[in-house]
Amino acid sequence: MVWTDNSITESRSIALTKWAARTMFPGVPIAIREDLQSRIAGQVRELSVVNALLRAGSVKPHPRVASSLRMLSKMLGISERRYEQLVVEVTAHATK
Numbered sequence: 001m002v003w004t005d006n007s008i009t010e011s012r013s014i015a016l017t018k019w020a021a022r023t024m025f026p027g028v029p030i031a032i033r034e035d036l037q038s039r040i041a042g043q044v045r046e047l048s049v050v051n052a053l054l055r056a057g058s059v060k061p062h063p064r065v066a067s068s069l070r071m072l073s074k075m076l077g078i079s080e081r082r083y084e085q086l087v088v089e090v091t092a093h094a095t096k
Contacts, residue, residue, distance in 0.1 A: 001055060001056070001059055001065075002016050002017070003017075003056070003062060003064045003065045003068045004059050004060065004062040004064070004065065010064060013064060013068065014068070014071065017068055017071060017072055017075075018071075018075060020072075021072055021075035021076055022075070025044060025045070025048065025076075026044075027041075028040050028041050028044075042077075045076040045077060045078060046078065046082075046086060048072075048076065049069070049072060049073050049076065049078060049083065049086055050086055050089075050090055052069055052072060053069060053086065053087060053090045054090060054094070056069060057090075057094060069083075070083065073086075
């Protein structure tokens with residue numbers, strides 16, 4: 001994870017996170033009904049953040065992780081409030 005690798009500078013970590021948020025997410029296939037496309041796209045973005053939260057919880061704590069997760073969420077169009085809800089949900093499920 002670039003956020004916890006001390007050999008990667010913070011500016012490089014930010015640049016890699018921004019690059020991933022801009023380029024690594026596939027578009028929704030046009031064959032899917034138009035009224036479902038935005039919902040599916042939103043779920044893909046949220047699932048990506050949930051996955052990152054889960055992975056972050058399995059590594060040694062690092063100061064860059066929290067700010068990087070927030071930045072990733074923001075770049076993916078997830079509101080601050082929704083991001084906080086996702087954190088609460090992931091935490092609740094992870095502690096069961």
